Amino acid sequence: MGKGSNVQKAQAARERNQKKMGKSDEERKAAAQKAAKDSTAFMCSVCRQTFMVNVKLTLLHGHAVAKHPDKTPATCFTALVGFDPNAPAGAAAAAPAAVVKPKKKKKEEVDLSSLLDAGLSVGKKKGKK
Ligand SMILES: [Zn+2]
CATH class of the missing domain: 1.20.5 (Single alpha-helices involved in coiled-coils or other helix-helix interfaces)
Incomplete structure (x- = not known):
């Protein structure tokens, strides 16, 4: 409900700040770099496919198992080191359904x-x- 107005407020504040500081280009570049970094936060070291920063580990694990069955998941993504597909972090998220x-x-x-x-x-x- 109030999210829309908050976004508008934040945007207005951002514009104000940009005018004040006169660094809009630099800020925009930094934001774009951060977005680019986030969108490629996880990269498969075998096939170089990239994944968003908010990707679920189960999805990375699924990629590794499906695309590179000859490799271990941890070889594809360092984030999967110590990841247990039989007890993913999503188990806690499934609890409310009970x-x-x-x-x-x-x-x-x-x-x-x-x-x-x-x-x-x-x-x-x-x-x-
Ligand atoms: Zn891969």
Whole structure:
């Protein structure tokens, strides 16, 4: 919601700073260099394919296994040294899925209708007597 305005504010502040400091070209160059560095943060040392800085290790591991089955994953990416594909960091991320929402509401509804049924049958019996 407020993200858009924050971005606008940040951009406005950046523009102000650039005017003040008069280093926009240098800053832009540095930002471009950082972006280029980030986009090639991981490079396969076997086939030179590059990966973004925020790539998941499981993806790098998958590349190594799929493209270079004759090499060890750590040979392709130094980041994979000590990486265990059977216990990736993603295991922790999968935990929230185990949280089950309580189904109290539905149970109450069922209880209510069964109570109603019981009441109705009791009422009928009473009426019969
Ligand atoms: Zn590769």
